[in-house]
Each structure stands twice: as C-alpha cells, then as structure tokens.
Amino acid sequence: MDTPGTPHPDRTERADRNRRMLESWQAGASITEIAREHGLSLGWTGRLLRKQGADQPEVRPGVRRELDVKRIAAEYRSGATLRSLADRHQASYGTIRRLLLRENVAIRPHGGHNAGERRSPNGSQDH
Numbered sequence: 001m002d003t004p005g006t007p008h009p010d011r012t013e014r015a016d017r018n019r020r021m022l023e024s025w026q027a028g029a030s031i032t033e034i035a036r037e038h039g040l041s042l043g044w045t046g047r048l049l050r051k052q053g054a055d056q057p058e059v060r061p062g063v064r065r066e067l068d069v070k071r072i073a074a075e076y077r078s079g080a081t082l083r084s085l086a087d088r089h090q091a092s093y094g095t096i097r098r099l100l101l102r103e104n105v106a107i108r109p110h111g112g113h114n115a116g117e118r119r120s121p122n123g124s125q126d127h
Helices: 009-026 031-038 042-051 069-077 082-088 093-102
Strands: none
Touching: 009 031, 009 042, 031 042, 031 082, 069 082, 069 093, 082 093
C-alpha cells in the first residue's frame, strides 16, 4: 500500500525516464533515437519531450514538414539506409519511405546490399 504523500514507484521511474529523455534531446539525440532507446512511439516521445520543456515545433497529424526531397533521394541512392535518413532528417521511417516512393526511387530490399546476394534468381532464399 502506498504511503500518503509518497510518489508511486512507477511514477518515479517514469519521471526519471522522462528526465533522461530530455537530457538526451538536449545532448543532440534525435526523437527516433530516444524513442528506440526507451521503447516508445515517435509521437509519444515527442509529446513527453514537449511536456518536459523540450524546444520542438508543435507537430500534429496532417501538418506538412519541409524536407529536402532531392537531397534525401541522393543520400539514399548513395547507400544511406531509410533508418539513418529518418534519424538525420528527424522524420519517421515511413515518411522517408513514402517520400522516396513518390520520387520513384527504387527501395532496396530489407537486409541491405547483401539481401539480393542471398536470393537465388527465382526469388527463393538460399540456405
């Protein structure tokens, strides 16, 4: 049973987590990195950071961001991964993928450059 006036252990743990998240943000970590580290969604991570006082633009569903599409496409064609582009441009993996598809950029298969080498010509996996 909780003692009156004593914070619940879960609340204390969340407050510590939120403090660490803000410190990571202030040290330059991206929202994607912070979300992944703490096992949270990007949206929830952003909300928690804003609640902690992080200086971020207000992001709501349907609000368009200006991303340098040509640069992102060039970086992807030069070998950058979708995940690294999402981190670098502070966008979600899905946003980067949709952007590239709209630009008619061929998306590499999961597994990177070696994925094609593991497949036989008929599309089945080599084991």
